[in-house]
Structures are given as C-alpha cells and as structure tokens.
Amino acid sequence: MFSVAEIFMENIEKKISRLIRPEIRALKAYHVPDASGLVKLDAMENPYSWPEDVRREWMEALQGVALNRYPDPDARRLRERLRTALDVPVGMELILGNGSDELIQTILMAVSNPNAVVLAPTPTFVMYEMIATFTGMKFVGVPLQPDFSLDMPAMLKAIETHKPAVIFLAYPNNPTGNLFSREDVARVIEASPGLVVLDEAYHAFAGRSFMDRLGKHDNLLVMRTLSKQGLAGLRLGILAGPAPWLAEFNKVRLPYNIGSLTQASAEFALTHLALLDEQARQIRRDREPLFQALTRLRGVRAWPSQTNFILFRVEDREADQVFEGLRTRGVLIKNLNSSGGMLKGCLRVTVGTPSENDAFLKALEATL
Ligand code: PMP
Numbered sequence: 001m002f003s004v005a006e007i008f009m010e011n012i013e014k015k016i017s018r019l020i021r022p023e024i025r026a027l028k029a030y031h032v033p034d035a036s037g038l039v040k041l042d043a044m045e046n047p048y049s050w051p052e053d054v055r056r057e058w059m060e061a062l063q064g065v066a067l068n069r070y071p072d073p074d075a076r077r078l079r080e081r082l083r084t085a086l087d088v089p090v091g092m093e094l095i096l097g098n099g100s101d102e103l104i105q106t107i108l109m110a111v112s113n114p115n116a117v118v119l120a121p122t123p124t125f126v127m128y129e130m131i132a133t134f135t136g137m138k139f140v141g142v143p144l145q146p147d148f149s150l151d152m153p154a155m156l157k158a159i160e161t162h163k164p165a166v167i168f169l170a171y172p173n174n175p176t177g178n179l180f181s182r183e184d185v186a187r188v189i190e191a192s193p194g195l196v197v198l199d200e201a202y203h204a205f206a207g208r209s210f211m212d213r214l215g216k217h218d219n220l221l222v223m224r225t226l227s228k229q230g231l232a233g234l235r236l237g238i239l240a241g242p243a244p245w246l247a248e249f250n251k252v253r254l255p256y257n258i259g260s261l262t263q264a265s266a267e268f269a270l271t272h273l274a275l276l277d278e279q280a281r282q283i284r285r286d287r288e289p290l291f292q293a294l295t296r297l298r299g300v301r302a303w304p305s306q307t308n309f310i311l312f313r314v315e316d317r318e319a320d321q322v323f324e325g326l327r328t329r330g331v332l333i334k335n336l337n338s339s340g341g342m343l344k345g346c347l348r349v350t351v352g353t354p355s356e357n358d359a360f361l362k363a364l365e366a367t368l
Helices: 004-019 052-063 076-085 100-111 127-134 152-162 182-191 243-252 260-270 273-296 319-328 354-367
Strands: 092-097 117-122 138-143 166-170 195-199 220-225 237-242 300-302 309-314 346-350
Touching: 052 260, 076 092, 076 260, 092 100, 092 243, 100 127, 100 166, 100 195, 100 220, 100 237, 100 243, 117 127, 117 152, 127 138, 138 152, 152 182, 166 182, 182 195, 237 243, 260 273, 273 300, 273 309, 273 354, 309 319, 319 346, 319 354
Parallel strands: 117 138, 117 166, 166 195, 195 220
Antiparallel strands: 092 237, 220 237, 300 309, 309 346
C-alpha cells in the first residue's frame, strides 16, 4: 500500500520527467553554503560596511522612495550616474540587470537558438555554462594554458570551427584571478563573428578595462557589477555597448527588473564613489600580504591575483579535507576541487579584513 503522500510524490516525479527538459534535470542548482557563524571568505564580497553617518544619509534617501509605485522601468537617473561613474564612452548605451548574472541570461535569451554556441576559456565563471544550458545553447570551453593565459591557437581554431554567437571573457578571470593579455583579447574580438562580452566584474581591483574600446569594435560589450564594491546585496549589474545591441536585449529584459530600493540605493552609493574606491584600494593592499603568507606555506601554491580573491592549490593534502578543516575552525572559503582539471586540489579565498585574513591563515596553518 502506498500512502497518499507517496503517490503524490510519484506523480510529480512522472510529470517532471515528462515536462522538464533533460538538460535542466541534469543540472545542479547553484550551491550557496550556509555561512552562519563563520568567517565568510567564500563569495568575493567586500567585508566593509559604510560609516554610521553615510548609513544614516542612505536611510534618509530611501525614505523618499514611493514603494506603492512601480520603479522607473528604465532607471534613467541611475543610468546617467553610472554613465559618468563608469566612464562610458559618449554615444554608448547602458542596460541594467538584477546582478550581472541576469545580464548574462538576457544576452543569451536574445541570441539563443539550438545551433548557437557560447564559448569561453575554461576554467571560468560557471554561470556562463549554466545559463547557456538553461537557454538551450551549446557551451564550448577552451582550456587555458597552465599559466592561465589564453591558449590563442586553440581559441582562434575554436572560433573558426564553432562561430560562437557569444564569447565571454572574464577580465580578470574568476577563479584564476589573472588578467588576460590585452593583445590576446583584442585578437579574440577581431576574430569573432559574434558578440564578445568582456565581463569586468573585478574591475575595481584590476584597474584595466576595455570600456574605452567600446564603439571601436561593433561586436564588443562590457559588463560590470556593483557586487564586488560593497553592494552585493543590491544586485546591480551593468552592460555597456552600442545602442542597437542593447535595444534588442532590452526587449528580453523584464520590465521593472531593477527595484526602486536598488535604484535609490545605487544612486546614493554613486554619490560616495570615493568611499567605494578607498575600500577597493584597501582590499588591494591587503591582498599582497595574504598572497605572500600563502606562498610561504609549505605544500601551498598560490597564484598572483588582480581581483579580491586568491586561488591556491594544496599539494600535500586533500583539498576537500583542508576545506573541511577550515570550516571546522570557523572559516568558510570556496572549494574548487570537484571542478577537476586545472582546478584539482584548488581552493579560493576572498580577501577579507586584515583580521579575517589572519583568522584564515591561522586556521589554514593548523589544518595543513
Ligand atoms: N562575473 C564574474 C566573473 C563573477 O565572478 C561574478 C560573481 N561571482 C559575476 C559575474 C556575477 O556577479 P553579480 O553579483 O553581478 O551577479
């Protein structure tokens, strides 16, 4: 005898296998571990909040928001402020997303067709492949060289073979932390028949950009986010590029995708750019001693980073055990070991406050 609850569940299972696409069933949802009570160095967040007076000013700005009304669907004022803050070249347009994740999805929904290919060097940000899968596209990953630079002969060959609709280049790259050579990136843009999206999520820590190349290549788009600059909770991603491309993406973007509180908060934050920049500079300064300390540890190989995180490999111990050892000692970082390939044995730590970085290093020494 089956219980009513068992029959209910079985019926759902049958319907899922009939209705949900096989490639979706095969996916695993993006996993975000519970960080309660832990030093949180897993997600490239900025560890700093704002001083009390700035927080108070922010609260006052929010009081003026009419929550009973829909937000400005085009976020006009915010886009104007962003255009200045990000040095978007004259004549180029901007659209906004609920995080840059949403912009990746918007772009791929607009170009999706069963034969279209999304290409990226790998390892890279996992959402390019996941979103390509959701949107029914094929993902082609071209392995990076062992030093994490672009394998240019392989990239050019893959571009010729697959004629990708979109290439994503994270500049600097996550999780490897390096910037690709500017000449290599320019060659990829020139060789590509489709769009090339320069994902500059970590721009605040690298200082290099292709923003000034917008308008020089008809297939180039530049993406940014406020997430790594102390505003991860807002969810605001920015895509800059030529107006005709963005007009097409704007048709796929859901109306009102950027809420009023996000618009008002981001507008406010942009009046405190010096504060955001100083926090990024502090993180960049603290990255150096953290990197040096990691390279001094026996059995640890760390890679130089142009971002707010450091990739490292543990050579004498199982990465999974090191990850768990850190967690037991109260520190959460990211375990990349299961990604395999070049990331076997690798872990990624976000640069936190000096005391968080010390706590991480102590926990790591105790674990190794
Ligand atoms: N691009 C890259 C390269 C990233 O590493 C991340 C976040 N980990 C994102 C985009 C997504 O950022 P957002 O918070 O704006 O969705």
